[in-house]
Amino acid sequence: xxxxxxxxxxxxxxxxxxxxxxxxxxxxxxxxxxxxxxxxxxxxxxxxxxxxxxxxxxxxxxxxxxxxxxxxxxxxxxxxxxxxxxxxxxxxxxxxxxxxxxxxxxxxxxxxxxxxxxxxxxxxxxxxxxxxxxxxxxxxxxxxxxxxxxxxxxxxxxxxxxxxxxxxxxxxxxxxxxxxxxx
Amino acid sequence: xxxxxxxxxxxxxxxxxxxxxxxxxxxxxxxxxxxxxxxxxxxxxxxxxxxxxxxxxxxxxxxxxxxxxxxxxxxxxxxxxxxxxxxxxxxxxxxxxxxxxxxxxxxxxxxxxxxxxxxxxxxxxxxxxxxxxxxxxxxxxxxxxxxxxxxxxxxxxxxxxxxxxxxxxxxxxxxxxxxxxxxxxxxxxxxxxxxxxxxxxxxxxxxxxxxxxxxxxx
Numbered sequence: 001x002x003x004x005x006x007x008x009x010x011x012x013x014x015x016x017x018x019x020x021x022x023x024x025x026x027x028x029x030x031x032x033x034x035x036x037x038x039x040x041x042x043x044x045x046x047x048x049x050x051x052x053x054x055x056x057x058x059x060x061x062x063x064x065x066x067x068x069x070x071x072x073x074x075x076x077x078x079x080x081x082x083x084x085x086x087x088x089x090x091x092x093x094x095x096x097x098x099x100x101x102x103x104x105x106x107x108x109x110x111x112x113x114x115x116x117x118x119x120x121x122x123x124x125x126x127x128x129x130x131x132x133x134x135x136x137x138x139x140x141x142x143x144x145x146x147x148x149x150x151x152x153x154x155x156x157x158x159x160x161x162x163x164x165x166x167x168x169x170x171x172x173x174x175x176x177x178x179x180x181x182x183x
Numbered sequence: 184x185x186x187x188x189x190x191x192x193x194x195x196x197x198x199x200x201x202x203x204x205x206x207x208x209x210x211x212x213x214x215x216x217x218x219x220x221x222x223x224x225x226x227x228x229x230x231x232x233x234x235x236x237x238x239x240x241x242x243x244x245x246x247x248x249x250x251x252x253x254x255x256x257x258x259x260x261x262x263x264x265x266x267x268x269x270x271x272x273x274x275x276x277x278x279x280x281x282x283x284x285x286x287x288x289x290x291x292x293x294x295x296x297x298x299x300x301x302x303x304x305x306x307x308x309x310x311x312x313x314x315x316x317x318x319x320x321x322x323x324x325x326x327x328x329x330x331x332x333x334x335x336x337x338x339x340x341x342x343x344x345x346x347x348x349x350x351x352x353x354x355x356x357x358x359x360x361x362x363x364x365x366x367x368x369x370x371x372x373x374x375x376x377x378x379x380x381x382x383x384x385x386x387x388x389x390x391x392x393x394x395x396x397x398x399x400x401x
Contacts, residue, residue: 034245052341052343052345073243
C-alpha cells in the first residue's frame with residue numbers, strides 16, 4: 001500500500017453469494033480509500049470507497065493478481081492543478097497505472113472497473129456542469145487514452161455507492177440503498 | 184477576505200487576526216444556532232442543547248475523514264443561500280432520527296410513521312431550522328438572506344457530503360466550514376448543521392459584526 005492514510009482498517013467477513021471464489025469467504029482486510037487518494041495491493045484485501053458524485057476507478061491485472069483503486073473528485077485540475085494527482089481523472093489514471101507497473105504489472109494486462117458519478121442534489125450552479133457525469137466521461141476518456149479496457153461500470157443515478165474492490169480477484173461489489181451489484 | 188488572502192495570511196502567520204475573525208464568526212453563529220435550537224425545542228416540545236459552534240478550515244478532500252462517519256446512513260436537508268453570498272447549508276440527521284422526529288411532530292407512534300410522512304416532516308423541520316438560523320443572523324447584522332427551498336436526501340454520509348466537497352473543490356482549495364450540533368435531551372432532535380461558507384459571506388459577516396461592535400462602543 002503506497003498511500004499514507006491507511007488508518008481506516010477493519011476486518012470484514014465476506015458472505016455475499018456462491019459466485020464469489022472461496023478465497024474471499026474469509027475475513028479479509030478492508031482498507032478505505034479516501035477522496036483524492038489511491039491504494040494498490042496484491043494480497044486478498046478489499047479497497048473501499050463511498051462515492052456520490054466522485055468516481056472510484058479500479059484497475060486490475062489478472063495475470064499478476066494485483067490491482068488498485070483511485071478515488072477521484074474532479075475531471076481535471078486545469079491550470080490550478082495541485083499536488084494531488086488522484087484528485088483528478090486525467091492524472092489519476094496514469095498515476096495508478098504507474099503504481100501498478102512498479103508492482104510488476106504490465107499495462108497491456110490491465111482492465112478497469114468504475115463506479116460513482118451520481119447526481120445527489122439539484123443545484124442550479126453546478127447542475128449546468130453536472131460534475132458526476134463529467135467525472136465519468138473524463139475517466140472513460142483517460143482509460144481510452146491509455147488503452148485500458150473498461151470491463152464493468154455502475155455509474156450515474158441519484159444515489160451514493162459503497163464500492164469494494166478486491167485487489168487479488170478483481171471483483172468489485174457495489175452497494176447502495178437500492179441493493180447490491182457484483183461486477 | 185478572498186481565498187488567496189486567507190491562504191497567504193496563513194502563510195504569513197497573521198493567525199491572531201484570523202482567530203479573532205473566527206471568534207466573531209463563532210459568536211454570530213451562536214446567535215443563529217440559539218435561535219434554531221429554540222425553534223427545534225418548541226417544535227419537538229423538549230429541551231435541546233447546542234454545542235459551541237466550530238469554525239474550521241480544511242482542504243475539501245479531507246473533510247470526509249474529519250467527520251469519519253463514512254457509511255453511516257443519514258438524512259440530509261440541504262439549502263443554499265442565493266445571490267452573491269452563495270453558500271451551502273446542510274442539516275444532517277441519523278436516519279433513525281427522521282422517524283423519531285416525524286413521530287413527535289405528528290404526535291403518532293414511530294411505528295405508524297410512513298416513509299413519505301417522515302420525508303416531508305424532516306424537510307419541513309429542516310426548512311424551519313435553517314430559516315430560524317438565518318433569520319437571527321439577518322436581524323443581527325441587518326442583511327437579508329434568501330435560502331433556497333430545502334431538498335432532502337437519504338444516503339450514506341460520505342455519498343451526501345461528497346457532492347458539496349466537489350463543489351467546494353471546484354471553487355477553492357481550502358473550505359471554510361461552520362458547524363454546530365443540536366442534542367435532544369430526550370433522545371430525539373440530534374443533528375449537525377454544517378455550512379460551507381463562501382468567502383463573500385465570510386467577509387460580509389465579519390465586516391458587519393465589526394461595524395456593529397464599533398457602533399456599540401460609541
